[in-house]
Amino acid sequence: MKRKIPLIITFVVGVVLIFAEFIPHKPFGLISGELEKWYLIIAGFAIILGQLNLFKVNLFKIRYKQKNWQYFILTLVSFSIMVLCGIFWGTQNNPGVFGNGVAIVTAMGDKPFDYLFLNVYQHLSATMFSLLAFFIASAAYRAFIARTTESNLLLAAAILVMLGNTSMGSILTGWLPESLKFLHLPRISEFIMKYPNTAGQRAIMIGAGLGIIGSSLRIILGIERSYLGGK
Amino acid sequence: MATVKRKQLDRRWLFLFLFVGVALPLIFVIGLPIETSENARMVYDLVETTPPGSKVILSFDYDPGSKPELHPMATAVMKHCFDRDIKVIVTALWPMGVQMAEEIFSDIHDEYPNVKYGRDYVNLGFKAGGIVTIQSMGKQFREVFPEDMNGTSIDELPIMDGMKNFDNLSFVCSFSAGDPGIKQWVQVTHDKFNRPVTGGVTGVSAPAILPYVNAQQQLIGLLAGLKAAAEYELLSKSPGTATSGMDAQSIAHLIIIIFIVIGNINFWRDKKAEKRGE
Numbered sequence: 001m002k003r004k005i006p007l008i009i010t011f012v013v014g015v016v017l018i019f020a021e022f023i024p025h026k027p028f029g030l031i032s033g034e035l036e037k038w039y040l041i042i043a044g045f046a047i048i049l050g051q052l053n054l055f056k057v058n059l060f061k062i063r064y065k066q067k068n069w070q071y072f073i074l075t076l077v078s079f080s081i082m083v084l085c086g087i088f089w090g091t092q093n094n095p096g097v098f099g100n101g102v103a104i105v106t107a108m109g110d111k112p113f114d115y116l117f118l119n120v121y122q123h124l125s126a127t128m129f130s131l132l133a134f135f136i137a138s139a140a141y142r143a144f145i146a147r148t149t150e151s152n153l154l155l156a157a158a159i160l161v162m163l164g165n166t167s168m169g170s171i172l173t174g175w176l177p178e179s180l181k182f183l184h185l186p187r188i189s190e191f192i193m194k195y196p197n198t199a200g201q202r203a204i205m206i207g208a209g210l211g212i213i214g215s216s217l218r219i220i221l222g223i224e225r226s227y228l229g230g231k
Numbered sequence: 232m233a234t235v236k237r238k239q240l241d242r243r244w245l246f247l248f249l250f251v252g253v254a255l256p257l258i259f260v261i262g263l264p265i266e267t268s269e270n271a272r273m274v275y276d277l278v279e280t281t282p283p284g285s286k287v288i289l290s291f292d293y294d295p296g297s298k299p300e301l302h303p304m305a306t307a308v309m310k311h312c313f314d315r316d317i318k319v320i321v322t323a324l325w326p327m328g329v330q331m332a333e334e335i336f337s338d339i340h341d342e343y344p345n346v347k348y349g350r351d352y353v354n355l356g357f358k359a360g361g362i363v364t365i366q367s368m369g370k371q372f373r374e375v376f377p378e379d380m381n382g383t384s385i386d387e388l389p390i391m392d393g394m395k396n397f398d399n400l401s402f403v404c405s406f407s408a409g410d411p412g413i414k415q416w417v418q419v420t421h422d423k424f425n426r427p428v429t430g431g432v433t434g435v436s437a438p439a440i441l442p443y444v445n446a447q448q449q450l451i452g453l454l455a456g457l458k459a460a461a462e463y464e465l466l467s468k469s470p471g472t473a474t475s476g477m478d479a480q481s482i483a484h485l486i487i488i489i490f491i492v493i494g495n496i497n498f499w500r501d502k503k504a505e506k507r508g509e
Contacts, residue, residue, distance in 0.1 A: 036366060
């Protein structure tokens with residue numbers, strides 16, 4: 001029974017939503033509208049659940065002193081500081097339980113939550129993303145080697161797109177006469193992105209779309225049950 | 232396939248060159264030429280041809296991690312909307328998107344003293360749920376967003392007068408760093424409700440989104456990465472951080488290409504040496 005009820009709910013909801021897609025009239029339209037509202041409420045709660053789970057998982061790692069457990073203390077402390085700052089003094093336009101913290105705002109220039117967000121979180125986040133540039137550069141240096149026909153094609157396409165997507169492309173071939181403008185690097189780059197890339201991406205999208213339909217049907221019909229947990 | 236053991240150049244050299252190559256042009260702006268692409272022009276034309284007084288949604292679906300790429304284009308599009316007297320409704324499918332929009336609005340507000348919150352601009356905040364949120368917005372906008380981010384009822388905001396669903400919008404523009412984002416806006420707003428969708432994405436995610444710029448106009452143009460942001464700044468004649476950032480990006484790309492060439496020369500040299508039996 002513990003497994004049958006969720007399976008029945010999944011089947012009924014899945015079938016109703018499929019019907020609602022093709023028959024957007026009563027009662028399917030109304031039901032799907034109502035289910036959408038339920039989903040939004042559940043999605044809101046899922047965020048709280050995610051936060052509680054983050055706390056639990058990190059606490060567990062610290063308690064059992066798992067590898068690099070010291071880092072998890074940092075996560076929990078940072079998490080708690082942000083949450084408490086938000087609860088106590090609120091954010092930019094919203095007061096917290098202690099009001100707007102005028103004295104703190106005078107001293108810091110911003111509310112504690114906004115101050116940490118603007119001066120710590122934003123910069124740390126941007127740094128993490130920026131580091132990718134160095135690793136991508138290193139990966140490109142190692143991977144783009146002209147070994148085979150396929151790798152030659154990849155290498156040529158990569159260089160043309162890289163040049164075409166910067167000002168260098170315009171400088172290098174900007175002088176070409178109108179009759180040879182099709183060789184202008186930004187145009188070649190645009191062509192590669194518009195035709196070969198789009199063709200490949202569409203093939204991937206169609207494959208992924210069919211895969212999603214297949215797995216959705218498996219879930220609706222109760223063949224795929226891993227989402228229920230257990231074996 | 233022959234296996235050739237290459238003597239790799241220490242990658243720290245690449246890191247050093249890249250660091251210098253990015254930092255110097257940011258400090259000393261070179262002003263390399265920028266050419267506009269068809270996709271950027273399509274986005275520009277969409278905003279340019281939208282009648283003044285129309286309502287549009289700018290969805291901030293990114294966080295500070297993608298800020299260097301997406302913030303300049305979002306700023307340029309928002310400025311262009313205000314220049315054209317287009318009313319901007321801000322939403323966010325990413326929690327941090329709310330602050331990103333607020334930051335832009337407070338940065339540019341001095342340039343547009345006539346733009347009034349609640350009348351010409353509103354930030355409705357973040358709503359969880361991704362594609363389902365968009366679907367609900369299309370049917371019952373006021374139920375999904377009964378209040379703005381400050382808790383003010385949308386009934387008290389003049390900009391929201393008569394706003395029931397996507398029929399009351401001229402277009403949706405999503406600045407997207409991933410999922411949920413522009414793809415979901417296309418799949419629902421254009422494909423289901425037949426409203427124009429445009430937007431901007433990070434350079435790395437552009438190849439996956441470009442197929443939506445097609446004859447069916449699922450997407451009307453696309454701003455792909457910092458280059459497109461610089462192009463938009465050029466088109467709207469308001470140079471900003473993207474224009475200056477393009478110098479750094481161009482030099483960085485050039486350095487990577489030079490290192491790729493060095494890597495290939497090393498490879499071929501080693502391969503030749505191996506053939507000779509050295």
